[in-house]
Amino acid sequence: xxxxxxxxxxxxxxxxxxxxxxxxxxxxxxxxxxxxxxxxxxxxxxxxxxxxxxxxxxxxxxxxxxxxxxxxxxxxxxxxxxxxxxxxxxxxxxxxxxxxxxxxxxxxxxxxxxxxxxxxxxxxxxxxxxxxxxxxxxxxxxxxxxxxxxxxxxxxxxxxxxxxxxxxxxxxxxxxxxxxxxxxxxxxxxxxxxxxxxxxxxxxxxxxxxxxxxxxxxxxxxxxxxxxxxxxxxxxxxxxxxxxxxxxxxxxxxxxxxxxxxxxxxxxxxxxxxxxxxxxxxxxxxxxxxxxxxxxxxx
Numbered sequence: 001x002x003x004x005x006x007x008x009x010x011x012x013x014x015x016x017x018x019x020x021x022x023x024x025x026x027x028x029x030x031x032x033x034x035x036x037x038x039x040x041x042x043x044x045x046x047x048x049x050x051x052x053x054x055x056x057x058x059x060x061x062x063x064x065x066x067x068x069x070x071x072x073x074x075x076x077x078x079x080x081x082x083x084x085x086x087x088x089x090x091x092x093x094x095x096x097x098x099x100x101x102x103x104x105x106x107x108x109x110x111x112x113x114x115x116x117x118x119x120x121x122x123x124x125x126x127x128x129x130x131x132x133x134x135x136x137x138x139x140x141x142x143x144x145x146x147x148x149x150x151x152x153x154x155x156x157x158x159x160x161x162x163x164x165x166x167x168x169x170x171x172x173x174x175x176x177x178x179x180x181x182x183x184x185x186x187x188x189x190x191x192x193x194x195x196x197x198x199x200x201x202x203x204x205x206x207x208x209x210x211x212x213x214x215x216x217x218x219x220x221x222x223x224x225x226x227x228x229x230x231x232x233x234x235x236x237x238x239x240x241x242x243x244x245x246x247x248x249x250x251x252x253x254x255x256x257x258x259x260x261x262x263x264x265x266x267x268x269x270x271x272x273x274x275x276x277x278x279x280x281x282x283x284x285x286x287x288x289x290x291x292x293x294x295x296x297x298x299x
Contacts, residue, residue, distance in 0.1 A: 002057045005031035006049045008066045019062040022091055028060055047167040047220050050077065051174065055085035063092045073168075078106065080171035163218075166211055173197035174221065177212065182227040183273060230265040230273050241266060242283050243292040254280045 005028030007019035016033050023031050030052065034045035046067070053059050059081055061067045067090075068074040078088045078097060087098040096102035173196045180189045186205035193203045215221035245260050246252060252260075258275035268279055287293050 002030070002054070003028045003060050004049055004053055004057055005060050006034070006046060006067060007031060007062065008034045008036065008043070008046075010037050011035065019066065022062045023060060026060055026091055043167065044218055044220060046077075047170060050080055050171050051220065053081060053084065053086040058087045058089050058096075058098060060089045060091065062090075064090045064095065075106075076168050080168075083172055084175070163214070166214065167220075169197035170215065170220070171197075173203075174215070177208075178222075178225065181212075181225045182229050185229045228265065230267045238266065238269065239283055239287045239290065239292055242280065243287040246284060246287075247293065253277075254284075257284075 003026060005020075005023035005026070007016040007023060009016050009019075014035070020031060020033070032045045032049040032052075034043055036043050036045075049059060059077075064074060067077060081088050082097070087096070089096040089098070089102070094101065094105050097106055173193050176193060176196065177189060180192060184192075186209045190203040190205050190208045193208070195202050198207075209226070212221060212225050216223050216226055241261070241264070242257060245257050254277035257280045258277055261275045261280070262273065265273075267273060268275055269283075284293070
């Protein structure tokens, strides 16, 4: 079990010294520091901290408000930790999800969060009804005029929201994706993930590829995840490739040909990514039987 700390301040002028002292005193061996508004969910260091947590580990903060400003965000993070068998603890609050008392406190918070969401929905509906009664129509006038500044602001808001949604759900699907990429195509991985971490709609190859590339750009995922998947050509094409390699350099050993095939990211007939000398020999023999070797050597 490891204790992983997270410290946050809202502005560049503030310091995390007091939080760091508390987290170190609590036994945190690794601490992630962040300078970002609590209202923003697009926090790379928090995402890194959550991604670092493994089964049995505990994510520790000095106070709840250092992690989240809203109950819904707090519960989202804790649900992500629970999905991997990890826990959450706040040093100054009665929340430690590894204990029965802490779990009870969390249930109380969950009920309060649901009430909060219901009240917000009701106030929103009441406001829309009142505006409609006064003849007001929703919408942004600047956007209707195609104002470039308004469009740019909307684009920035959407980008921040996209990143926030990505960070909120990545703990649910990124570990499974790491086990499947890059050995499998985006389409195959998307089908395997289904709605994991994407409850509104199932993953598609394009959406998944875009999400992972964004995480890689932000330093939250390994670049190897976006490398091309090994292609699996038809068996006859494999024979042609092997015949061509041998024909271009007849002195190549079986192991050298196997290495060339792996460099080309060509899969074995059974779908594997590692070629053996025996597999190469079998295919070379078949290529000779079909006359491909003589053709390759004379061209």
